[in-house]
Amino acid sequence: MLPERTVERLSEYRRSLLQCLEEGKTHIFSHELAELHHNTAVQVRRDIMFIGYTSMQRKGYDVRELINVIGDILDSEQGLNVAVIGVGNLGRAITTYFIGKRSKLNIIATFDVDTTKIDRVISGVKCYPLSRLKEIVEKEDISIAIMTVPADSASEVSTQLVDSGIKGVLNFTTVPLQVAPDVYMDEYDMITSLEKVAYFVKTART
Amino acid sequence: MLPERTVERLSEYRRSLLQCLEEGKTHIFSHELAELHHNTAVQVRRDIMFIGYTSMQRKGYDVRELINVIGDILDSEQGLNVAVIGVGNLGRAITTYFIGKRSKLNIIATFDVDTTKIDRVISGVKCYPLSRLKEIVEKEDISIAIMTVPADSASEVSTQLVDSGIKGVLNFTTVPLQVAPDVYMDEYDMITSLEKVAYFVKTART
DNA sequence: GAAATATTGTTAATTTAATCACAGTTTAGG
DNA sequence: CCTAAACTGTGATTAAATTAACAATATTTC
16 A cells, blocks of 8 residues: 555656657656656655666666556556536536546546436536436446535535445545545545645745 | 645635534534544644634634634735636636635636637636736736646646746646746646545555 | 543654665766 | 766655644533
């Protein structure tokens, strides 16, 4: 089990590495990768050490191999199925954003309570009524949910999620959710991020 | 200058506290606040210690006072102006999301290169051509930019941002941006978050 | 009003994450 | 083939963040 921060960075490295591959770059040095990601060469090497990959000395890391090793760590072999819960502006944005990107994570359903959205195909993904959550999650073997419902229904919906057998949640709601201990959850709050930027802008002024 | 994580948590506490106020709750204990935020009472007390607020012993923290103290720390007196750069799905979602929320941060302009969007009012905010960035930023005293442009134009746009005098950036692009050292930047990458959730779901299985 | 209880504020200890420092390799240049 | 230069891999160290531990204080109960 890798440190959270290392997992994040590996995901980011992979994106850069894929870019390198497209540009025909076959090898990359730790300091180059570091430069691309606001961090240090040592940090990059340490992260790569965690996943047990070693380069050919002096040539840098083999881009293609490193991509594969990171894939072995991050990806599940058969891929994982993902659902977006709440088809508002943000839900739609995220869905369209992900569709056609990385292939091991498939958004295969969205859910909403709005009857005008139900059964329609939005951004290439079918929208189901929230009442069918458990049924569809089981049938389609969905293990991850992206929560983009309004704040006032968030905690109720999260109960249903856990109930339906979801194993991981990415919560974009402003409400911190309570989930069962075996469910992994990551919360992201845009307002907090913006307020943080504002704070540091403010304090830099002095 | 507070630790980053403390700043984040203060922002989150404030949200809960405002909620408490609405519900007529006038005092709150550290362990109550902790429960609402997946963390411990000690952590809450430590965070509050950082901002130098002390409660009446045994009564818990005065909700209204605490909100004010957090406001003194996080908010700028006259507020800060914010622009959204890139009016795609995500940009629109974020704009509508923020409009009408917290009042000390005002989204007052959006920018895009798409001529069909320019000069239109989207989610209540006017869209300007990117070419007028510097002019508008100066005129309207905008200090924070939210980046939601496509990956391939991200680094070019970020140069323009720094050039225009922006002091803080919230980057939703998948590309890590290079900014001047006096510009504060926070990067958030949804793909990374989702891959992180997937990793921990995967490893929990074993 | 004394004892028991609940809660805060803070020092100390622990854990986690990042950085330093350097030995070990490989390559390049003479 | 020898020396210098360029990188990697990793033990040791430092720094940052979290948690534990507990004294101090206010409130309640009897």
